Amino acid sequence: MSATLPANPGRMAGVVQRQGALAVLFAVVVVSLALFPGFRSVDNAGTILIAAAPPMLIALGMTFVIITGGIDLSVGSLYALGGVVAAWASPYGFVAALAAPLLLCGAIGVLNGVLISRTGMAPFIVTLASLLGARGLMRSISDEGSTTYLVENDAFHRIGTGSLLGVGIQVWLAAVLVVLGVLLLNRTRFGHGVQAIGGSEDAAALMGLPVRRIKVWVYLLSGLLAGLAGAINAAKLGSGVTVLGSGMELDAIAAVVIGGTLLTGGAGSIAGTVAGVLLLGVIQNLINQNGDVNSNWQQVISGAFLAAVVVAQTYLARARRTKSP
Amino acid sequence: MTTDALARPRWAVNKAWLPKYGVYAAILLLILYNVAFTPYFLTLSNLRIQLIQAAPVVIVAMGMALVIGTEGIDLSVGSVMALAAALIPLYLGYGVIAAIAVSLLAGVAVGLANGVLVAKVGLQPIVATLALFVGGRGLAVVISGGQLKDVRNEDFLYLGSGDLLGVPVLVWIAALLVLVVAFVIRRTVFGRRLLAIGGNRPAAELAGLPVKRVLIGVYVLCAVLASIAGLLSVARIQSSDASAVGLLIELSAITAVVVGGTPLTGGRVRVLGTVAGALLMQLVVATMIKHDLPPSTTEMVQAVIILVAVYVARERRTR
Numbered sequence: 001m002s003a004t005l006p007a008n009p010g011r012m013a014g015v016v017q018r019q020g021a022l023a024v025l026f027a028v029v030v031v032s033l034a035l036f037p038g039f040r041s042v043d044n045a046g047t048i049l050i051a052a053a054p055p056m057l058i059a060l061g062m063t064f065v066i067i068t069g070g071i072d073l074s075v076g077s078l079y080a081l082g083g084v085v086a087a088w089a090s091p092y093g094f095v096a097a098l099a100a101p102l103l104l105c106g107a108i109g110v111l112n113g114v115l116i117s118r119t120g121m122a123p124f125i126v127t128l129a130s131l132l133g134a135r136g137l138m139r140s141i142s143d144e145g146s147t148t149y150l151v152e153n154d155a156f157h158r159i160g161t162g163s164l165l166g167v168g169i170q171v172w173l174a175a176v177l178v179v180l181g182v183l184l185l186n187r188t189r190f191g192h193g194v195q196a197i198g199g200s201e202d203a204a205a206l207m208g209l210p211v212r213r214i215k216v217w218v219y220l221l222s223g224l225l226a227g228l229a230g231a232i233n234a235a236k237l238g239s240g241v242t243v244l245g246s247g248m249e250l251d252a253i254a255a256v257v258i259g260g261t262l263l264t265g266g267a268g269s270i271a272g273t274v275a276g277v278l279l280l281g282v283i284q285n286l287i288n289q290n291g292d293v294n295s296n297w298q299q300v301i302s303g304a305f306l307a308a309v310v311v312a313q314t315y316l317a318r319a320r321r322t323k324s325p
Numbered sequence: 326m327t328t329d330a331l332a333r334p335r336w337a338v339n340k341a342w343l344p345k346y347g348v349y350a351a352i353l354l355l356i357l358y359n360v361a362f363t364p365y366f367l368t369l370s371n372l373r374i375q376l377i378q379a380a381p382v383v384i385v386a387m388g389m390a391l392v393i394g395t396e397g398i399d400l401s402v403g404s405v406m407a408l409a410a411a412l413i414p415l416y417l418g419y420g421v422i423a424a425i426a427v428s429l430l431a432g433v434a435v436g437l438a439n440g441v442l443v444a445k446v447g448l449q450p451i452v453a454t455l456a457l458f459v460g461g462r463g464l465a466v467v468i469s470g471g472q473l474k475d476v477r478n479e480d481f482l483y484l485g486s487g488d489l490l491g492v493p494v495l496v497w498i499a500a501l502l503v504l505v506v507a508f509v510i511r512r513t514v515f516g517r518r519l520l521a522i523g524g525n526r527p528a529a530e531l532a533g534l535p536v537k538r539v540l541i542g543v544y545v546l547c548a549v550l551a552s553i554a555g556l557l558s559v560a561r562i563q564s565s566d567a568s569a570v571g572l573l574i575e576l577s578a579i580t581a582v583v584v585g586g587t588p589l590t591g592g593r594v595r596v597l598g599t600v601a602g603a604l605l606m607q608l609v610v611a612t613m614i615k616h617d618l619p620p621s622t623t624e625m626v627q628a629v630i631i632l633v634a635v636y637v638a639r640e641r642r643t644r
């Protein structure tokens with residue numbers, strides 16, 4: 001049946017599915033530029049990008065995890081933990097402030113990866129447990145949330161507040177890591193292994209890929225990026241805030257899914273994730289700007305967007321499957 | 326084969342008991358510990374408090390267990406609780422029945438939305454319910470105007486703070502709902518179909534089961550149970566705060582289900598195990614508080630309990 005049909009509709013559907021979030025983002029930005037004067041300033045663009053930098057890092061790690069067919073619910077807690085630990089370590093110098101959250105969150109990421117790949121427990125459960133565990137750890141470091149550590153290192157503080165060529169340092173950092181992420185996913189053996197595992201873990205194992213090791217690396221990556229995102233946020237706020245990060249894992253998953261990465265694993269795009277994060281960021285920015293719109297509508301609109309985009313993607317993916325040869 | 330069985334040490338046979346009865350054993354140990362070392366543990370008022378605090382999680386976990394039985398998951402239950410809670414003060418003016426009915430209808434609507442997205446559109450459950458997780462609570466806060474509203478209707482508050490034959494009404498309701506869910510799973514065609522779908526969906530489809538209808542029904546049941554938990558929470562705390570009701574309860578409910586021995590891979594539901602899972606987590610929290618251990622330690626202990634419970638029960642997983 002497919003022989004009689006041109007291959008184009010299927011391929012088009014595939015392109016739309018992969019680049020849909022980018023197209024929607026473009027449309028939303030164009031409409032916003034036309035309708036909202038407050039949206040038009042360069043300052044505002046900077047605000048959006050700076051606000052998007054930490055979620056971008058988390059979503060970047062989540063993209064890798066989801067492409068392997070897994071999920072990481074612990075990143076919200078690791079984000080909070082990373083911030084608190086960075087602020088706690090900041091009196092000991094710049095390196096300590098950056099290394100402490102990376103070491104601790106990376107270690108929890110490795111623990112996630114080892115438990116998932118060695119015991120056969122579901123990623124959902126393992127990372128749910130580390131969500132609780134990391135939050136508990138964060139609270140015990142901060143005396144049950146009563147102690148707020150201040151960032152006492154100017155160089156580290158500057159990561160969150162400084163700018164380079166008019167663009168916030170954290171935006172540069174996020175951009176560089178995104179580019180590295182794209183290269184890692186698409187140009188390295190590791191990246192191809194990640195995609196192969198998500199496509200079919202058994203086949204990947206039969207091909208001789210080090211499935212377990214790749215999985216450990218993927219959860220390590222996710223933990224590191226979440227810890228780094230938390231550290232950056234602490235640098236921006238000047239303190240390790242303990243109440244942050246709750247629900248952040250689900251925002252990251254939403255951004256990844258909007259970006260066209262399938263939760264079943266095997267395929268995904270970091271460019272889509274970037275578009276997904278920015279889309280959610282732009283929606284938030286628009287609502288923050290319009291004082292007469294109740295800020296709770298932001299969640300409603302984000303939820304509606306998520307539903308609309310994933311439904312469209314599902315139909316497009318189906319069209320691609322049935323129509324392309 | 327026989328030599329193999331003979332050679333197997335005795336504890337290996339007993340190990341099969343662990344996934345099934347481990348959670349009950351854990352509760353028993355925790356209770357014995359508390360009876361021995363915690364002053365006033367065995368008082369009526371303490372037991373009442375434990376049961377009252379566990380009741381909403383038990384109710385939500387019942388619905389979650391059904392959904393997980395179909396190899397699904399429902400992240401929207403907390404938002405549904407918030408929606409139900411937001412609607413109560415708005416409609417209490419029309420009577421208790423009307424307010425409850427509207428809350429339950431909201432649950433039906435959310436359940437239908439989730440069910441249609443999962444069954445007809447074919448979204449993965451986590452994504453389908455994520456949309457309402459994100460949007461639902463926002464909607465609830467918008468509906469309630471973002472304000473905490475006191476509820477003073479005595480008839481309605483009876484549900485949350487009243488007693489019947491010496492037992493809190495809240496606990497009666499939770500127990501009743503547990504029985505209903507157990508009955509649905511064990512004794513109805515719907516329950517058998519639900520498990521068949523969770524066990525092997527393609528086979529269930531080939532067998533001609535109304536897979537989509539059953540799935541939609543399961544998500545509706547789950548959401549209705551969540552909205553019952555939401556309205557009962559309002560009745561218990563005597564006020565409605567849409568931004569706080571049911572926060573993170575999806576994680577508690579999933580934890581209760583999983584610790585109770587229901588596999589995330591579907592095809593099996595342990596109703597009593599789920600109740601035990603919820604009670605175990607509640608008892609852990611209570612024990613830690615009684616011994617002046619901080620919430621942070623409680624969370625870390627809970628994390629370990631989840632991992633141990635799932636590790637012990639994991640033999641069913643083949644992948």
